[in-house]
Amino acid sequence: MRAVVQDRFGPPEQVLRVTDIDRPEPGPGEVLVRLRATSVNTPDWIAVAGVPYALRLAARAKGAVRGTDVAGTVAALGEGVTGFGVGDAVFGTKWGSGFATAGTFAEYTTTGADRLVRMPAGLSFTDAAASVMSGLTARAAVVDAAAAGPGTRLLVNGASGGVGTFAVQIAKHRGAHVTAVCGPGNLDLVRGLGADAVVDYTAADFTAGADRYDAILDNVLNHPPRRAFRALAPGGVYLPNSIGNSVGLLAGLATMAGANLRGVLTRTRVASVDGGFTPERLAEVGDLVTSGAVTPVVDRVYPLEETPAAVARMYSHRARGNVVITMGD
Template identity: 85%
Template sequence: MKAVVQDRFGPPEQVLRVTETDRPAPGPGEVLVRLRATTVNTPDWIAVAGVPYVLRASARAKGAIRGTDIAGTVAALGEGVTAFTEGEAVFGTKWGAGFTRAGTFAEYTVTAADQLLPKPAGLSFTDAACAVMSGLTARAAVAAAQAGPGTRLLVNGASGGVGTFAVQIAKHRGAHVTAVCGPANLDLVRGLGADAALDYTAADFTAGAERYDAILDNVLNHRPRRVLRALAPGGVYLPNSVGNTGGLLAGLAKMGAASLLGALGRARVATVDGNFTPERLAEVAGLITSGAVTPVIDRVYPLAETPAAVARMYSHRARGNLVITMDDDEAAPR
């Protein structure tokens, strides 16, 4: 099968290559999936670039196949799997099953059967792939923010994969949403329903007079102490990034500082638990099929152009999700 294999840490277009490799076989309780679509997420560029450096020991570069989101059809069933049939359309993840070196930047992948769901007929493979990590993370953040009528939520980094989902899900729940992004994406986030859109190059939300009941921080471009100034009394801070900088720790230091402030009682700081459960993914899929939420897709790449897709994610300029497809007829941008 064709797969995108990593040779070492570094710039994606220099360290990733498309090659032929053996098709994995499902073990007991596992499913072999013929992939139709997957997405590029933050953990992928982190693992490819090896940033922050402290994570390199656990990421292992040589021979790795990255990617975790699954949307495709069942190609074979491992021993004991009775919930699916060959040829059935499914979607899900490898993340909750334990991130292995045989990821989803390939024509086939294997995952545990309990990490998959039947794909609804009204959900395209591309949208199904977007629903997994980006959709689940956004859903978890909005739930942790307790977003609803009367709640004021600020989303920092609102134009990315998680951010575009979070804006829509929070608005669907009735929250007042302020979206922070670059000037080129202000119209995008307004179109998703944001009540207010702030250009981070022209306004610093941490220095303004507005106070928010929850702040979802997908960027960590401010020190946590500054962000807490923008919280209303009793508000919750949701740090969700390793940051855009390199070095030994990158944004991990800010994540640690935020956790410490929470532990010291300086503010409510919550972890965004975007892990897979069948119920959570079914909820996200339902929001999409009902029309309440629309996955924002920046670009769609064929498998052969995966290095460029990861480089696009690494540039931190993607508007929404980056999708990789295995079939030429699905590779055209939309």
């Protein structure tokens, strides 16, 4: 099968190549999926580029196939799998299910049957792929961590990215007041998603303003936590969700650790964003999309053969919404 293989750490277009590898076979409890689409997420470019550099100690590069989001059709079932049939349209993830076999930058992948759900009618493979990690992460931030609803004031820093575009829409669907922070070229995009207020980060600093928020979802980490905390209302929660810059031994990991420490010292609530997969959570995201409450924002769609360019697009930090890779028709 065709797959995108990594040779070493570095710039995506220098270290990724498209080649033929053996098709994986499903083990007990696993499903073989013929992929129709996947998406590129932050963990993918991190693993390709090898940043933060400290992660290289644990991440294998030579021969690795990256990618975690699954959208496709069931090609075969492993022993003991029930509830799915060959040909069923499914979406889900490989995240947390082990990576002994190929990732999702390939024509086929295997994953646990408990990591998949049936695709609802009317959901395209492209939108399904864009909705897994980004949708689950945004849902976890808005619903679980921020408990956003009527009367809640939520600020989304990095509102034009994959997680940010989902978060703005999910929060608005739940009745929250949403302030979206992004670059000047994306102000109309986030307004169109329903943001009540927008902040151009090149012209204004949300940490220096008078507004206060019940929750701040920080997908960028471009402000020291001590400044970001200033924009929280009493009892508000800060949600760091980024490694920040993409260079250095620790990159933004130190900033995330510093936010948690400062939260303890100042008695400010700091919560991690747990976008962990469950079938119920992904089904909820799928329902939001098929109902029209949320529309996945897709920056660009690349064929499998152009995966290095797709990962480079995400690595540039300029993508609006999600970057999707498709296989076949």
